[in-house]
Amino acid sequence: MKQRIESVDLLRGITIAAMILVNTPGDWGNVYAPLLHADWHGLTPTDLIFPFFLFIVGISIYYAYKNKTASVDVYKKVAVRSLKLIGLGLFLKLFTPIPPFFEALETIRIPGVLQRIGIVFFVTAWLYLNCNWKTLIGISITVLLGYWMFLGFVPFPDGTLPTFDRAPNNWSNYIDLKVLGKxxxxxxxxxxxxxxxxxAIVTSILGVLVGKFLDSETTYKAIKLVAMGLVGVLLGYLWDLVFPINKALWSSxxxxxxxxxGTMILGLIYYIVDVKGWHFGALFKYAGMNAITVYFLSSLISKIFYKIPVGVGKNIHSWLYQTLFVHDALAANFSSLLYALTVVLCYLGLGYYLYRKNIFIKV
Structure with missing residues (x-):
C-alpha cells in the first residue's frame, strides 16, 4: 500500500489490544460480563473482536492486491502466507514449555484463531484476484442465505430436524464431531x-468491498461508511429474528x-484521523502495523506463564497476579481487569518498539 490509511491501522491495533485484553484476565473466575463472550445466542463487546479483525483482513487484501493480477507467483505468495498463519496457530496448540514440550496429539485442538485467519485470508484473496465486486457480493449473499437454509432446515441423516441450539441437533457441531472428533x-x-x-469468509469479503470503497473517488466517505454500516446492523438484527446472532455458529x-x-466504527475513525487530521491512539496504530506478531507473542507467552510452575500450586501467571494485583481494597473483577490492562500495555509497548526500530514482520 503506497499510502497507508491511518484509520485502518488504528482500528487493527485497537482490535489486537482488545483481543489481548479479553484473553488475559488475571482470574477467569472474576471477569466483567462485557469482557466475556455471549454464552450462546447474543452479542457482547468481546464477540465483536474476531470478526472485526477478519473484516480488516479483507480491507488489507484489497490494498495489498489491488494492483496485482492473478498469477502463479501471486498465488504462491498467498498460499505461503496462509500456511504460515495456520502453522503458527497449530504451533500454539502443540507447544508446551515443559517436557515433553508437545501437547498430547490425541486430543490437541486443531481449529483456532490463527488457523481460521489463514484459511479466510487464502480464500478471500483468491476470490478477490478472480472476481469483480458484483460477483463478490453475489457470493456473499449466496453463502449467507445457503448457510441459514442448511443449518436451519436440512434434516439430519436420521430425519431429525436441526436447531440453532448447542449439540446434538446442530449441523455445525455434528460435522465438527464427525471430522474433528476429540x-x-x-x-x-x-x-x-x-x-x-x-x-467468516464473507466477513472478510465485506472488508474487501469496504476497502474498495475507501479507495474510490467518492465524496463524504465517512458519512457513507456510517450509513452503510447502519444498514448492515439493521439487516442483521432483522435476520436475528429467524437466525439468531451467534458467534460460535458465526451466523449470517x-x-x-x-x-x-466495524464499518460504522471505521467510518468514525476515518473522519477523525484521515479527514480531519486529529491524530490519536498512536500506540494502537504501531501495534496494528505488526498485528499478527503481537497477537502470536501474546498467546505464546500467556501459555508459557500458565504452564511453568512457581512454588506450590502456582504458575508464573497466578504468582504475578496474586502478588502484584490482588489486594483487599480492590474488587476481584477489578484486580483481574488491572492485570489484563497491564498485559495490554506491555504489548502496545512492544508494538511501539518494533515501529521505532523500523521492524515490520510480515507473516
Missing amino acids: HMWKPDYDPEGILGTFP SFVLVTAGM
Missing part, C-alpha cells in the same frame, strides 16, 4: 469450527451485524 475446544461446539469458516445475522458495526 480435536475440538469443547465437546458440544468449537467457535472456530468447520462450517462457521464459510460465513452475526456477519451482518459485526461487519456493519
